[in-house]
Amino acid sequence: KAGVTQTPRYLIKTRGQQVTLSCSPISGHRSVSWYQQTPGQGLQFLFEYFSETQRNKGNFPGRFSGRQFSNSRSEMNVSTLELGDSALYLCASSLESRGDTDTQYFGPGTRLTVL
């Protein structure tokens, strides 16, 4: 079974631009979560989508948004990019969002650099 895939793997943008990152979960997985990883703040939860609905959201500004499609694929969008948005963005998928023993499996990440 194929793992979680993320595209693109690398992105370079300039301040003020917007960016869209894509995540395809493991086949059959319905929950997709996004995390931001930076050297200063570590790994931080952005949001989770389950059955096309946002189930949970982390403490990030409204410039960060996401959505999930009927095939469980998810996208996240960052508008008006700032230098501090430079990070590794990780997507994780799991079977269900029931808060039980469900394990999240991560993709390889998208490394975003904002100049």
Added chain:
Amino acid sequence: AQKITQTQPGMFVQEKEAVTLDCTYDTSDQSYGLFWYKQPSSGEMIFLIYQGSYDEQNATEGRYSLNFQKARKSANLVISASQLGDSAMYFCAMRGFSMEYGNKLVFGAGTILRVKS
């Protein structure tokens, strides 16, 4: 609120020896799950092992075992017979078992492990 603390920024271990990576947690939840992930320099987070708060036995997965001490709120990862390929960043994470948390994982700062030959 949930919090994970990993007090060892970096660790060295000799190849073929065992190593323990420390993790303590804080939560007011009665039910929760604890996870360990490995992140090589490539960036991908690799799931290693899971321990539920109500599991009476410590979890084991091959060379990985989790030393769970609930009263001390610790969930240390033990890697036996270290290999050069074990060199990576290791993260401890937890998730509460309620719809409030959904699938949100809270991570520690991580421990860099270097295996010496």
